[in-house]
Amino acid sequence: MGVPRRHEAPCFVVRPCRPADRGPGACLCRRFRPAFGGPARCDRLPADGGAIHELRLRAGGRGRHRRPPRLGEGRDEERLSGGVRAALPDHGGGQLHDAAHRLRVRRGAGGARPRRSERDRACGECQEPHGPGRADRGRGRLGPGHARTDGTGNHLPQIHGRARDLRRHRPARWRPVALPPDRRAVHLQRLHRSRQDALWLRLQAGAARQGWQAALSRPIRGGEARCWPKSPAGPREAPHRIAGVRVLAERIVIASDHAAVALKAALTNWLRDGGYDVEDLGPHDMNSVDYPDYGYRLARVIANGAADRGIAICGSGIGISIAVNREPACRCALVSEPLSARLAREHNNANVIALGARLTGEEMAKACISAFLGADFLGGRHAARVDQLSNPQLAKDPS
Ligand SMILES: O=C[C@H](O)[C@H](O)[C@H](O)COP(=O)(O)O
Numbered sequence: 001m002g003v004p005r006r007h008e009a010p011c012f013v014v015r016p017c018r019p020a021d022r023g024p025g026a027c028l029c030r031r032f033r034p035a036f037g038g039p040a041r042c043d044r045l046p047a048d049g050g051a052i053h054e055l056r057l058r059a060g061g062r063g064r065h066r067r068p069p070r071l072g073e074g075r076d077e078e079r080l081s082g083g084v085r086a087a088l089p090d091h092g093g094g095q096l097h098d099a100a101h102r103l104r105v106r107r108g109a110g111g112a113r114p115r116r117s118e119r120d121r122a123c124g125e126c127q128e129p130h131g132p133g134r135a136d137r138g139r140g141r142l143g144p145g146h147a148r149t150d151g152t153g154n155h156l157p158q159i160h161g162r163a164r165d166l167r168r169h170r171p172a173r174w175r176p177v178a179l180p181p182d183r184r185a186v187h188l189q190r191l192h193r194s195r196q197d198a199l200w201l202r203l204q205a206g207a208a209r210q211g212w213q214a215a216l217s218r219p220i221r222g223g224e225a226r227c228w229p230k231s232p233a234g235p236r237e238a239p240h241r242i243a244g245v246r247v248l249a250e251r252i253v254i255a256s257d258h259a260a261v262a263l264k265a266a267l268t269n270w271l272r273d274g275g276y277d278v279e280d281l282g283p284h285d286m287n288s289v290d291y292p293d294y295g296y297r298l299a300r301v302i303a304n305g306a307a308d309r310g311i312a313i314c315g316s317g318i319g320i321s322i323a324v325n326r327e328p329a330c331r332c333a334l335v336s337e338p339l340s341a342r343l344a345r346e347h348n349n350a351n352v353i354a355l356g357a358r359l360t361g362e363e364m365a366k367a368c369i370s371a372f373l374g375a376d377f378l379g380g381r382h383a384a385r386v387d388q389l390s391n392p393q394l395a396k397d398p399s
Helices: 117-121 163-170 181-188 195-210 258-273 291-302 316-325 338-346 362-374 382-391
Strands: 011-016 040-046 053-057 079-081 102-105 145-148 155-162 249-257 275-280 309-314 333-334 350-358
Touching: 011 163, 040 291, 053 163, 053 258, 053 291, 053 350, 079 181, 249 258, 249 291, 258 309, 258 362, 291 309, 309 362, 316 333, 333 338
Parallel strands: 249 275, 249 309, 309 350, 333 350
Antiparallel strands: 011 053, 011 079, 040 053, 079 102, 102 155, 145 155
């Protein structure tokens, strides 16, 4: 499908529904204000993303008389113009990949598209031009638009251009993003915090079916990478973002002792099948080893930021969890059921879970890992407590 001509372009305003919006078969969104007319319909993504609804409003008018929406209309909703179909079931899903759909996404009431001179202007932060200006001419229309910050220092480039170009110009930090089907919904639900997340949600949902993760590993071109990360917190604390869109995939390291080699292998394959970037730190045979060696190895990788989360396994899980926890940067939770695994993330910001291969079966281990990876730290009252774990001097004497 080619790029629809401007006056033919169906006009959508899209955002993921919030839980409160959802109803059986119909979107109950009240907050949404369409740019101009059109019925609202809430589409449910196919099975693997079934928890997410999309609100889609087709603009009023017909054919060439349909007025395309202008940026800045539609209140603070994201605007996608030009036949963005993303992973909607009535379109078969995944067609974003090969269709030359043009995306134009602006945050907030952005006003008119910037003139070329504005797009060519160097970014105030990194002094690099980000717009699809002269440098990009002839290579597609992409471009992350001029970058802004989100208030925390993260660079949030606007995105406009074609979806395929968006992927081609990914920053070097982009990683494959496929998730196990049972996790995708969880993550998608968590991703509706911003409109750009919603965009990525659709890109990702389509991509997972098309298998273009491989394309993501190509070298980067374009200027985005120079903008990332800008967070003062540094890469270890900053969320992974692609052009302002949070990335789903995480780097996971897994280690065990001889008692858990088989379980480790099964879990590694399972995670890799789900698209995770998993590194097996060993051991790779059943010869007897000492669990501290592998626990410390895993802890070092987490501590130096080379991986986001870790899975440590030994016979009971006890010994290796103790070893990992000797590294102050690690918060390792020994778990044997999913609720503990989730709470370890939500309350304790655990970045490693430990499992006992002699006590916990494979399916239960997978359930624990799913709960662990699918949960986020809640912060709030828990944040100061977690800080005290890494900095015992911050703890007060309770007496
Ligand atoms: O906490 C330690 C772990 O359970 C070890 O996997 C366990 O001690 C290994 O025991 P063994 O050398 O008898 O296999």
